[in-house]
Amino acid sequence: MSTLKFANILLERNPRSLSYPSLYCKAEGPVIENEAAADGSWLLSTKGEYDFSTYFNSLSVQKLLKYTTATKFYLHLELKGAAAHVLQTKGGVFSAHPEPVKSVTADLTASDDWQNVDLELAVDDETVLVGFTIATEGQVAIRNSYYSVEYSGDLNPVEFVLSTTTFKKESFIENNIRLVKDQILGSGEEIADHFNMYVIDNGRTLDVDKLSDEHVHVRPNQNVGGAGGFTRGMIEAMEQAPEATNILLMDDDVAVSPESIKRTYNLLRLLKPEYKDAMISGAMLNYEIGEDQWEDTGYMTPKGAFAPAKPPLRLTKFDDIVYNETFRLPKTINPDQRYAAWWYCCIPIQVIKENGLPLPVFVRCDDAEYGVRCGKELITMNGLCIWHMSFHVRYNAAVERYQTTRNTMIAQCTTGFALHSDFMYELHNNIRLELKKFGYSNAELCLDAFEDFLKGPKFISQKGAAEKAFMQANKNKEKMFSFAEVQQQAKDLGLDGFDLRDIDRQLVDGDKPRTLVQRLEDYATNNGQRFLKNEGKGYAVIPVLGWTYPAGAIHGKKYLIVIDWYNKKGAIRVKDAKRYAAITKRYERDLKYYKKNVERLRKEYSDARAELTSIEYWKRYLDMD
Numbered sequence: 001m002s003t004l005k006f007a008n009i010l011l012e013r014n015p016r017s018l019s020y021p022s023l024y025c026k027a028e029g030p031v032i033e034n035e036a037a038a039d040g041s042w043l044l045s046t047k048g049e050y051d052f053s054t055y056f057n058s059l060s061v062q063k064l065l066k067y068t069t070a071t072k073f074y075l076h077l078e079l080k081g082a083a084a085h086v087l088q089t090k091g092g093v094f095s096a097h098p099e100p101v102k103s104v105t106a107d108l109t110a111s112d113d114w115q116n117v118d119l120e121l122a123v124d125d126e127t128v129l130v131g132f133t134i135a136t137e138g139q140v141a142i143r144n145s146y147y148s149v150e151y152s153g154d155l156n157p158v159e160f161v162l163s164t165t166t167f168k169k170e171s172f173i174e175n176n177i178r179l180v181k182d183q184i185l186g187s188g189e190e191i192a193d194h195f196n197m198y199v200i201d202n203g204r205t206l207d208v209d210k211l212s213d214e215h216v217h218v219r220p221n222q223n224v225g226g227a228g229g230f231t232r233g234m235i236e237a238m239e240q241a242p243e244a245t246n247i248l249l250m251d252d253d254v255a256v257s258p259e260s261i262k263r264t265y266n267l268l269r270l271l272k273p274e275y276k277d278a279m280i281s282g283a284m285l286n287y288e289i290g291e292d293q294w295e296d297t298g299y300m301t302p303k304g305a306f307a308p309a310k311p312p313l314r315l316t317k318f319d320d321i322v323y324n325e326t327f328r329l330p331k332t333i334n335p336d337q338r339y340a341a342w343w344y345c346c347i348p349i350q351v352i353k354e355n356g357l358p359l360p361v362f363v364r365c366d367d368a369e370y371g372v373r374c375g376k377e378l379i380t381m382n383g384l385c386i387w388h389m390s391f392h393v394r395y396n397a398a399v400e401r402y403q404t405t406r407n408t409m410i411a412q413c414t415t416g417f418a419l420h421s422d423f424m425y426e427l428h429n430n431i432r433l434e435l436k437k438f439g440y441s442n443a444e445l446c447l448d449a450f451e452d453f454l455k456g457p458k459f460i461s462q463k464g465a466a467e468k469a470f471m472q473a474n475k476n477k478e479k480m481f482s483f484a485e486v487q488q489q490a491k492d493l494g495l496d497g498f499d500l501r502d503i504d505r506q507l508v509d510g511d512k513p514r515t516l517v518q519r520l521e522d523y524a525t526n527n528g529q530r531f532l533k534n535e536g537k538g539y540a541v542i543p544v545l546g547w548t549y550p551a552g553a554i555h556g557k558k559y560l561i562v563i564d565w566y567n568k569k570g571a572i573r574v575k576d577a578k579r580y581a582a583i584t585k586r587y588e589r590d591l592k593y594y595k596k597n598v599e600r601l602r603k604e605y606s607d608a609r610a611e612l613t614s615i616e617y618w619k620r621y622l623d624m625d
Helices: 015-019 061-067 170-185 190-194 225-239 258-270 318-326 349-355 366-374 397-415 423-436 440-454 457-461 465-476 483-492 516-525 577-612 615-621
Strands: 002-008 031-033 042-044 048-051 070-081 084-091 099-108 111-120 129-136 140-151 160-166 195-201 216-220 246-251 279-281 283-286 292-295 298-300 306-308 344-348 385-388 539-543 559-564 569-574
Touching: 002 258, 061 070, 061 129, 061 258, 061 318, 070 084, 070 129, 084 111, 084 318, 099 111, 129 140, 129 318, 160 170, 160 225, 160 258, 170 190, 170 195, 170 216, 170 258, 190 195, 190 258, 195 225, 216 225, 225 246, 225 349, 225 366, 225 465, 225 615, 246 258, 246 349, 246 385, 258 279, 258 344, 298 366, 344 349, 344 366, 349 366, 366 397, 397 423, 397 440, 397 457, 397 465, 397 577, 423 440, 423 577, 440 465, 440 577, 457 465, 457 577, 483 569
Parallel strands: 160 195, 160 246, 195 216, 283 385, 539 559
Antiparallel strands: 002 140, 031 042, 042 140, 048 129, 070 111, 070 140, 084 099, 084 129, 246 344, 279 344, 283 292, 298 306, 559 569
16 A cells, blocks of 8 residues: 655644634644744744644545545654644544544654654544644644555546636735745645646736746736636646646635645545546635635525525634535535536546536636536535635626626526526516615616627627626626715715714614515515605615615615725615616516527527537637637
8 A cells, every 4th residue: 555645734824824823723822933943844832732623734534535545544743842742633523622532642752853753543434534632841843744645546647737817916816826836836745746827817917927937827818707717727728738637727816825736636646536527626715704614615596696505614613624524415405506616626627628618708607607517526625725805895796787697697598507596586686676775777787687698699709798798887887986975975965964974884784674564565666666656765874785685774765875884985876766667667678578589599509509618719719729
């Protein structure tokens, strides 16, 4: 039997590790970088217990046994300093805290020389993950420590590509390139000899000569959105020599630990034959609250919305990292509707060859459609993740109302995406929601999207059409203003009682109860805009997020003051029954056309699939010929 180093014991210095050290080590004393030494060591600074049974430093043995040829597991530590006691821990399905494995220990005497600890870890049928603790009598240094696995058979040959698409986010992407060069290409580990990074620069703002080298390739590209950028990365990976076996797609505006990429590579080396076509999906952690997991694979709901498969988890809690590993898709989620988002998704090249390239939809739904289309096993694992800005920070009506509406419909007709989702229901719900909140511009974006879908595949297949449509949607969406401008607008409208100094998040995010009569009235009149119309009185303050519905707060109001508290912007909406009527009339006309032509459209989109997902089409689209 042979062994493979699988996962380094990870200690790193960045804003997330400093703010949330329990992702790495739960300790009775500080764990600090040993800057006086040149050996990459860290200091367990004082007497106490240091628990490495954490999100990044536990080992996911249950999943390794399921997905890989691993048969046994080992821990290697290098320590020096005060006397120390090393103890294995484990976690089972119902473990609230790490459980000690008293049969697997090591004792070290105080020494100024480095001492090795090598333990074979005890794993039984109930073990989900394993970890370890180090109890010290004083300061102890640690370096070059890792988990290794014994495996059967041969390792899989892997040529690994990391592809990221960027548009004028230089600070993020340049930092990630630096991390790749320092900690992957400069690591001395096997991955360095089988690794290439393609940076698809849709904004054409990066310094190609400065950033590129033998293994990092910056490719200036047209502004073809994430879909076009990642497709360019796929083509580059297929055409490099030697051809890539797997491509990791990763967003540009993320923070990532290079250790996650190394573990992904090692996982690929070990996969059993029956899982070689699986996709490896990394979780999205909250960039601002670094211990919170937002999504670890998603799915399309029956009503046509994107949703995370798992509930929110706090990854500094041991029971949550066990839950993260043992999660099983509930029966309420159709497995045919599940996908892995492209903030961190590793796809076998063979799967791309079998299923074609993405659809040319610019942004939104491209990753979900592709994951559902391919229908492969999705492998997740603690420690495989990125940190991404939370969605409320990035809310954009041009994306949520135009791109999402149009692209989900196109995808369903073209490739059979999410056949158990009703995107017409989602369209109707979003229009109704925007109209009730007087979001007329954003309701019109939904109709713009619907009408562009109704144009058929010739519209979306035209070079530049997707970018132009998205730019137009950004122009047409509701305009947001600075708080000072909102205050002046309120004064001009005669809202003398409105003072932004009185506004706080409690008011913005709050709501009021409605009586049954009020609920029926709102349902029948769409908040006083049809049948028994009324101008309304006064104002309410509501959040900018399109999916919120503070029904009681907005009932009977004439003005709605929309607040984006995070970006310190806002807008004032005024009830307009005439505009409401024009939008509903337009919607009724569009629905009539849809019902008459839907079967034709489905056939046209389906017939266009082969071309739209072909290498030949995409090379022309990207000017790569």
